[in-house]
Each structure stands twice: as structure tokens, then as C-alpha cells.
Amino acid sequence: MSEALLVLRGLSKRFGATAAVDGVDLEILPGEFFALLGGSGCGKSTLLRLIAGLERPDGGAILLEGRDITREPPYRRPLHMMFQNYALFPHLTVAENIAFGLRRQGWRTPAIAARVEEMLALTHLTELAQRKPHQLSGGQQQRVALARALAPRPRLVLLDEPLSALDRKLRQAMRTELAAIQREVGITFIIVTHDQEEAMSLASRVAVMDKGRILQVDRPQALYERPRDRFVASFIGQVNVLAGTFRSDGGRLLFDCPALGACFQIAEPLPGARTLAIRPEKLRLADPSGPRLPNHFRARVESIEYRGENSLIRLEAGALSLLALHVHRDRRGDEDPPIGAEVCLEFGPADAFLLPD
Amino acid sequence: MPFSSPTEPRTRAALAVAGLPLAFFAAMLLLPLCLIGAISLAESDPALSPPFRPWWSGDGGIGLKSYALVLEEGIYARAWLDSLRIAATSASLAVLLGYPLALAIARAPEKLRLPLLALAVLPFWTSFLVRVYAWIGLLRHDGPINALLLALGLSEQPLPLLYGEFAIHLGIVYSYLPFAILPLAANLMALDSRLLDAAADLGARPMSAFLRVTLPLSAPGIAAAFLLVFVPALGEFVIPDLLGGPDNLMLGRLLWNEFFQARDWPLAAAITLMLLAMVVLPLLFLSRLLGRLAPGGRG
Amino acid sequence: MRGIRPFTATALILGLLFLYLPILWVVLLSFNESRLLTRFEGFSLRWYQALFSDPALLAALGRSLLIALAAGVIAVIIGTLAATALARFPRFRGRALLAFLSSAPLVLPEVMLGFGALILFVSLERLIGWPAGRGMMTIILAHTLLAAAYVTVIVQSRLAGRERVLEEAAMDLGADPLRAYLLVTLPSIAPALIAGFLIAFTLSLDDLVIASFTAGPGATTLPMAIYSKLKLGLSPEINALATLLVLTAALAVSIAAWSLARRR
Secondary structure, eight states, X not given: OTTOSEEEEEEEEEETTEEEEEEEEEEEOTTOEEEEEOOTTSXXXXXXXXXXXXXXXXXXXXXXXXXXXXXXXXXXSSEEEEOTTOOOOTTSOHHHHHHHHHHHTTOOHHHHHHHHHHHHHHTTOGGGTTOOGGGSOHHHHHHHHHHHHHTTOOSEEEEESTTTTSOHHHHHHHHHHHHHHHHHHOOEEEEEESOHHHHHHHOSEEEEEETTEEEEEEOHHHHHXXXXXXXXXXXXXXXXXXXXXXXXXXXXXXXXXXXXXXEEEOSSOOTTOOEEEEOGGGSEEOOTTOOOSSEEEEEEEEEEEEOSSEEEEEEEETTEEEEEEEEOOSSTTOSOOOXXXXXXXXXXXXXXXXXXX | OOOOOTTSOOHHHHHHHHHHHHHHHIIIIIHHHHHHHHHHTSEEOTTSSSSEEOGGGTXXXXXXXXXXXXXXXXXHHHHHHHHHHHHHHHHHHHHHHHHHHXXXXXXXXXXXXXXXXXXXXXHHHSOHHHXXXXXXXXXXXXXXXXXXXXXXXXXXXXXXXXXXXXXHHHHHHHHHHHHHHHHHXXXXXXXXXXXXXXXXXXXXXXHHHIIIIIHHHTHHHHHHHHHHHHHHHHTOOHHHHHHSOTTOOOHHHHHHHHHHTSOOXXXXXXXXXXXXXXXXXXXXXXXXXXHHHSTTSOO | OOOOOHHHHHHHHHHHHHXXXXXXXXXXXXXXXXXXXXXXXXXXOHHHHHHHTOHHHHHHHHHHHHHHHHHHHHHHHHHHHHHHHHHHOSSOTTHHHHHHHHHHHHHSOHHHHHHHHHHHXXXXXXXXXXSOSOSHHHHHHHHHHHHHHHHHHHHHHHHTSTHHHHHHHHHHTTOOHHHHIIIXXXXXXXXXXXXXXXXXXXXXXXXXXXXXXXXXXXXXXXXXXXXXXXXXXXXXHHHHHHHHHHHHHXXXXXXXXXXXXXXX
């Protein structure tokens, strides 16, 4: 644990009566690409500003490489931020923007020139070095902001919604580039985003935040497959939630679901759990000849949202409303069922997971 | 509040920055206010320099004589009423005239709106004196306006347009029209044109859509426009002096005359304080209105 | 968007004619061959020649330019400090007072500002011997009062925008607060400073009332000279002078507007 680059201990920040950041503990490892994910107002941006020193915490501590920097002003912290709307200095050229942090650190002129060249090359901006920010496109401005933050070789780069100002297509391209640049420079990145797809695809670890607290920190795959929190489960992707009781019966793990009048086999225990969750794509339409998986129940098709590669089917089973994702593979008998039809749904024991209350 | 934000420096830095301007504005505004207050209670004495007896150093009496004079003496009392009346009527006229222009600017194609607004406001920034002076030439009995009236047969002989209340009203409306247009245009431009479309869609003819939708919603703009003309007009000197007759005394001109001609500083001081009292209420109201017209900063 | 409708076009044309015709009339007459002020009888520059051979007017012009320059510079310094304090320090003792005092000159009648300034100068002279007498110095100070109020408003609205984020970015990159302000904020609000200076310059150049109160016997400014000539009756030279004044002011304010509206 001592190898952590950044340690947050019980960090809190209130704005008036609301706790923007509420007792956050977190450890960031060197070289990591870490994402803070959450809806608007969850406190993720405030947490980032606390790390940058742009806000002062009401309580808790921030340690960088073991050193307490909680009280350091932003200009003495060896970490840089890429601001949401880039905050490029409008009166300086691209090269001067990139050199700004180097000059503040007292680099010598030749060293500055070399480092700026290097950064321009890294971000493919060499031809635009003498332009002013307003002469650049959104994607180019974004790269200048990144180069400016990377240039002084910070221990840590903080990125506040770095892609949100770009249009959808550009966002895809910049995502790939951002990941490539992070791998190349090997500097630790912490990114703040509300876009789960962005967080999952970029980061090696993701922290999901809500109401100023971190609910779960994990690898993207673990977050999706085994969320440990009801909010996390529903925030990342869609999920069907079934109420019932968990029990263990002679080595078999079972979940009784009174609403469906069924008892399902499951793979992982969680004593006391009263909620079973299944992702829509794990809920399959059983073959008309009969179900093949141990867990199955009947439901009625309410509506179908055709989406090309798949269809999202809304179903009703008793008083329950459920979602199933029906993937279209290129074979016969794979058409969507008619609306109003009675179908059989099935899933395997490892396809569902229990959630704590 | 346990900490202030680290990017928001401390009180000592604030005072280092604010010190000079605070001292300057206080010295140039608050100090004169106290001095004027003291002088307004003194006795006038044209033989002295400055021409009053400073009661604070034991010379002469202290009293409300100057105030009594301003309130009771016929010529001053008339100046009060005339100032209020002329400022009110010309402010109303400026709103009446500015409204269609502001509405036209607000309804012009989007690209033209700001250039047109700039064009309407630019005259305010060209020499005030020149703009008032221009009307002397235009309104003379042998000037172009009278020539036009004669040529069109609208009048048998040249009309005495200059040196009277007509010219003063005209001068105030002309000079302060940009003041009326600005808040009105800001208000009308912020009005969602979809409201008018909705009104039309619900069967309102243009005129009734205007009367039932646009006009009520532009009430704050109208009030601000009125006050922005009314307040400076109350204390106006140049316009009544150049365009008015000798007996068109408004408060600003009265103050000027008492100071430069009668050399009665206590009286001038009393007039200043009473003028101040008259503009304070409208100003407080105005700042609330302007705050409402520009909610939360820039778009 | 609908096209320009008849009402819109009519209101615009009539309104702008009303605003501009009187000024254009003065400009036209300034090029009049004849001494007559009622009819245009041919193009001539003789009134401009007359103007430039009038030493008293030229002296007044020089004095006015100098006063406007000095008042403009001081107003930019004081106004920028005031605007910085108001926009950057949300809580300090005296903030409300500064906000109130710095906006009061915008709306107070000029006779009050002029009279108040004069009383102040006279009292100060009696008390501490400064300023000795009235002259350009006192006019500059009084004009600075009015001009600084305008500069404060202009700069403050600029500072309230996105420059706060720029300061944060500068600090994040290692600049302490003072450097962040000097290296980033000040350059990026330069257009507002230029605009503020030009507006201040124009206000001072054009002011009759405040200057009349605070000028000593020798310090006649251009508007004061024009005013005393007007009191004697109209003359074609004044038209020429008025034209020059209008052009200067229109130019200064157009540059100011352009400087503020320009994309940064």
C-alpha cells in the first residue's frame, strides 16, 4: 500500500449545507489511468479541484508520494489539470501556452524550446505552434490543453471532463489518442467524467461516485459484472432487479423470487441479500423446444425497440417489468417475438448476481 | 467558514487592491457631501472668499435659511416643479419614441441587431455639447425646420421653436434617447419570439399579440428607460441653458446660476442636497430594475 | 426568422434619421462656403482654416487633449483596481461601499459632481494648501472621478467572465496569485482596458459642466471655449469645431466598441 502515488484520507468539502465531497478515501497507483465516474452534482469535479488545490478541504488529508500537500496552494503542487473548457490563455500562442508551466518552474530557454517541441510532436500540433487558441478547432484546443498540462512532467495529470466539449465522432478519436498518449508518457491520469462508456473504455480502474461518496472502486469489467452496490449496478448499464430471499440449501445456492413464483440457482453467495440482478443481455429467450438453462420463467412481450444488431424487449411477468436484450445473429428462427406473445426466458447461475441492500 | 478558497486571496491582499480606489472615491464623493452639508447651513457672504461664513470656526450663524429660501421663494419653488414636470414629460416622450425603435431593433434579423443597437447608441458618445448645439441652428426662426414648415404651407410665419419648453423637451428626448433605447432593446431582445408565435397560433392578431404579450412583458424595460432619462434630466444644465428661455429654470441650471452668478454657495449647497434627495429613490428603484433586466451575467 | 417587415423598416429609418440628421446638419454646414447658417452654398474648408488660426481655440484644444489623456490614464488605473477588488474579492470590509461609490458618478447629475469637487478642492486648499488654486490639475482629478466609474463598470464586467478559470489554470501551472493576475488576467482583459481608456478620454474631452466648476481662470477647456462662443451667438467656426469633436469621439468610441467585441 505504501507504493500509492496519491492517497486521499477522509476528504470532505461542504458548500453551505450540502456536502459536495463526503469523507472520501482513495489510493491512486503510479502510472494508473483512473476514472471518477458519476452523474452531475455527485462531487467528482469538486474532488478533482480539491486534489488540484483549487478548493480547500473542510477535513481530511491529501498525500502525494507520502508527502502531505493538503495545505499547499495549487501553484506548489507537482500536478496539473486539464480544465473542462481547456482554459487556454487567449493572448498566448500554442507554443507559449505549452511553455507557461515550464517558465514558472524556471526552466532554461533551450530546455523549454526542446520540451515544447517534444510536446507539440506528441500531440500532433507542430504546424500550429504559432497560432492563437481562437484560431484552433475544438479538438486542437483540447490537445493544446493536454500538452500544456503534460509539459512540466507533473507527477499526476487531472482531466476534468476532457472530451465533453467535442462532438460525438471527434470524441471517439480523441479517446483513442488520449489512451495512447497516456501509455506513451507513463504519467498517472485521473479523469472525471459522467460518461460511463468513456470511463470504462479509458480507465484501468473506475471509482463510481454519488452524493459526495465513492461507492465502489474497481476494474471496469468487475464494476459491470459484479457491482457491489445497487446504484453502481443501475448507473453502469441497465439491470433487472428482482426482490426475494437468498438461501443456501445443502451446498446449493438458491434465490426465492415470489413475484415470479420461481427459485433460481445462483453462483455466488451473499448472506442476507434480498435483491437479485440480471443484465438484459444475460436474459435469453428460450428455444421454443424448451429451456436449456436451469433458471427460467414465463413473461409477456410488452414492446420491442428494434436497434439493428439487437432488440431491446420490454416484458411483463406478473407485476414485474423486465428488459431483455435479444441479439440478432444471422440465422433463421432468430426473429423478434410478436408483441403480446408469451415467451420463456432463461439464464444461467453465473449470469445473475446478488446485491446488498 | 473554516477556509476561504485558496484561489481567493485574503483580506490583506483585498485591501491592498481596493485601498487606492476606495480612498479616491470616498475623498471625491463622501468628503464633498459632508462639506456641502456643512456649507448649506452657513450664511452667505459674497464679500468673503469663499463667499460664506464658516460657522464651524465660530464665524456667522448656523441655520436652515437656505433650505427655507429654496422651498418658499416663488422662483425656486417653480424651478422644482418645472424640473420634475419637464423631466417626467420628456422621459415619457423618450420612452414613447424609443419603444418603436427598440422594438424594430429587437425584431430585425439576428445578425443586424447588435450593429443596429450600436448605431442607435453611438450618438450618445459623440459630443453632448455639439448635439445640443445642433438644435439651436435647426430650431431658429430662419432655420431649416421653420423653412420646411413654411414651404409645406403648414405655417404662415416662422414659429418660435427655440428658447422655450418645446426646445428643452426636444433637447432632452434627443440627447437621452439612447438611454431609453438600451434597456428597452435589451428587454425586448430577451423576449422569446416563440411567445409571439404562440400567441399568433392561438389566434391573436399582431396588434392584440403586441398589447397582450409584448407590452406587459416589457414593463421592466419601460420603467428602466423612463428612470434612465428622468434622473439625469432632473439635474440637466446644458439643455435648458442653451435651448431654454431665461425663465426656464431647472434645478441644474439654478444651481449653476447660484454658484457662478449669485455666488451664493450655501444656497447652491442646499439645492445640491435637495436634488440628491430627489434622485436617491428613483436610483434605488433603478438599480433593482437593472438587476432584474440583466439576470446572472453574460450569455 | 421573418424578413424585415414594413413596421420594422419604418421605425428604424425614422429613428436613425432623427438621431443622425442634426449631427449631419452641423457637419454639412461646417463645409459651407457662406457665412449663412441656414443654407448650403458650396463646399469650402475656410472655417477649418479659421479654426486652426485661432490661437485661443488651439490652446483650449491642447489643454483638453492633455486633460483627457491624463484623466484617462489615471481612471484606467483606479478603475481597474476597483474592478479587480470587486470582481476578485467577494468579501472584504468596504466592498459594499466601494461598489456603491464607484457606480454613483454614472448617474449623479454632472452639476453635483462638479460643485462637490470644487468645494472639496477649495476646502483642501484652505486646510493643507493643496491643490494650490484651480487649473488643469483639479479638472483632471474631477474628470477622473467620472471616468473611473465608467472604467470600473467596463473592466468589472470583463473580469466577471471566464478569466477566473484562466487564473486557476495559471496557478495550477505554478504561477502564484499575483503572477497569475499579471501574466494572464491583465493581458486577457487588455481590450477592456483600451476600451475603458477611450471612453474615459471621450468623456473628459466632451465635458463642459464639471470642467467649468473646477477650472481656474486660465484653464479654459475646449467645451468651455465652445460654450462661451455659443453664448455670443452661432458662428461657422463652431460648426467646424463641432465636426472635429464629433469625429474624434465617434472614432474613439468605435475603436472601443470594436476592441470589446473582437473575438479573442
